[in-house]
Each structure stands twice: as C-alpha cells, then as structure tokens.
Amino acid sequence: EVQLLESGGGLVQPGGSLRLSCAASGFTFSSYAMSWVRQAPGKGLKWVSSISGRGGDTYYADSVKGRFTISGDNSKNTLYLQMNSLRAEDTAVYYCARHYSSSPNNWFDPWGQGTLVTVSS
Amino acid sequence: ETVMTQSPATLSVSPGERATLSCRASQSVNSNLAWYQQKPGQSPRLLIYGASTRATGIPARFSGSGSGTEFTLTISRLQAEDFALYYCQQYNDWWTFGQGTKVEIK
Numbered sequence: 001e002v003q004l005l006e007s008g009g010g011l012v013q014p015g016g017s018l019r020l021s022c023a024a025s026g027f028t029f030s031s032y033a034m035s036w037v038r039q040a041p042g043k044g045l046k047w048v049s050s051i052s053g054r055g056g057d058t059y060y061a062d063s064v065k066g067r068f069t070i071s072g073d074n075s076k077n078t079l080y081l082q083m084n085s086l087r088a089e090d091t092a093v094y095y096c097a098r099h100y101s102s103s104p105n106n107w108f109d110p111w112g113q114g115t116l117v118t119v120s121s
Numbered sequence: 122e123t124v125m126t127q128s129p130a131t132l133s134v135s136p137g138e139r140a141t142l143s144c145r146a147s148q149s150v151n152s153n154l155a156w157y158q159q160k161p162g163q164s165p166r167l168l169i170y171g172a173s174t175r176a177t178g179i180p181a182r183f184s185g186s187g188s189g190t191e192f193t194l195t196i197s198r199l200q201a202e203d204f205a206l207y208y209c210q211q212y213n214d215w216w217t218f219g220q221g222t223k224v225e226i227k
Contacts, residue, residue, distance in 0.1 A: 035216070045157075045165065045208055047216040059215070095164055106212055107155040109167035109176060 002026040002110055004096050009115030016086050016119070022079040022096030022112055029077040030054050033104035036070065036081050038092035039114075048094070049081065053102025064090075086119045093117075123148055123211050127219035133227040134199050142222045144192040144209035153213035156185055156194045159206045159221075168207075169194065199224070 008020040022034070035050040049070040050059040058070050069082040079096050093116050097108035124147040134140045144154070152172040157165040167176040169185035172192060182197040196203055204226050209219040 044220045045159075045210070045218040047218070050216070100170075104216075106153075107167060107170040107210070108157075108165070108216075109170075111164040111166070113164055 002098065004098065004110060004112035006094065006096050006112045006115040009094065009117045011118045011120065012086055013121050014087060014119055017082070017084045018086065018117060020081040020083065020094055020096075020115060020117070022081075024077045024079065024098070027098070029072070030074040031102055033099035033102055034070075034072060034079045035097050035099065035104060035108060036079075037095045037097055037108065037111075038090075038117075039095070040089075040092040043092075046092075050099075050104040051079070052104055057104075059104065083117070086117075088119050091117060091119045123150060123214045123217050125209055125211055125217050125219035127207075127209055127222045129222060130220070131223045131225060133225050135227045136201060137198050138227075140196040140199055140203075140224055142194040142196075142207055142209075142224070144187075144194070144219050146190045146192075146211055148214070149189045150211040150213035152188045153211055154185075154187070154192050155210045155212065156183075157208045157210065158203075159208065165208065196224070 003025045005023045033052045036048040051070045067085045071080045093114040095114045097111045100106040126145045128143045154172045156169040159165045173185045184195045206221045
C-alpha cells in the first residue's frame, strides 16, 4: 500500500524557518515525481512545489520561489520542503502528494494526511 | 497562469439525486484535468483524471466529461458519503485548482 506521512509542521515566528518531511512507503520513491500542496485554514488547495523523479527538475510557485526548496533523499524514501523567510500567509496545512510518473505533468495521487504550519508571533 | 473557476460554490442536493458540478479553465487545458473529493479533516482523494477516467476504486456513479475549457463532474445518485468538497485541477500548464464546490444535503 502506498503511504505518505508528513511531519515537521509547527508554530514559527515570521522570518523563521521550518523543514517539512514526507516519508514514503509502498512504492519505488525515485521513480515518481512528488509535490507539495498547501491549504490555508478554510481555504482551497494551492500547489507549492514539485520535483521530478530522481530530482533532476524542480518547480516552484511564484509565491514561494527563492524562499522554499524542495528536495528528495532516495536512500531514505523521503521528500523535504525547506521553508525559509516564512510569512503569515504561509500558514496552512501542507500536503505531500505523489504523481503518476517520474514527470510531474499529471495529477496528484495519493496525498499524505498533511502537517500544519502556523506562522505567527 | 491558467485560472480554474468552479460553479456553483455550493450545491444543495437530496440523497439519491444527481449532482452536476462545473469547472471552467481560462485557457484550454486539453484533457489534462483531475477532480478530487475532500471531506472535513481529511486530505483530498483523486476521483477522476484525464477529464473522464475514474481513479482506482472510485464508484461508477462518479463520471467526468469535457475537454478544452469546459468540464463537468457528475455524481449520478448521491449517497451520504458523497457530501463533501470537490476540486478540479489542471495539469496542462503547471498546476492550478478551482476554488471548490461544496455538495451539501438539501
């Protein structure tokens, strides 16, 4: 069974940093593209960042470019999102999601359970 | 950026009735469209990809149609577990979601 388990969320002050992790199991991690999608409280879904299988290509939403870094560790089957210079508007539940193939140019399936990031003083 | 617009924002339907949800893209996304269901406190679940292909394990009462800029998700006979939020998402030009349609009990 494919499973994705996020961790690393919490309360951080504006300007601070956090690193989210997404532990993957049940599939060959290096063969699939992965993404982060966030959902602000009571709001809709917004794509944040993607990485191709084997990590050759990365993609970022304009709102996080230059502040967030996506990466993967194939030896640990884990996806990461390093978040720096955090702002109040980054407050959200962050989901990791797998793509259908090594390219991210397709849908998200499955999704993890999410981890809450709160940026507040 | 391709903007996705869903309508209506809220759909009130009685159990056993049909629900029709719409999704419009600001430019053609071909058939590169997915639908997701999200229940309170849960992560989204893939229902449809390629505009009309049901994901594994999704009941046949869910169907998707459309191409280009106009798409529809139809739930033929609503069951209690179908009352939820539904999002469309395009993956033709990066990745963008609609704002969601809430299907509530009438």
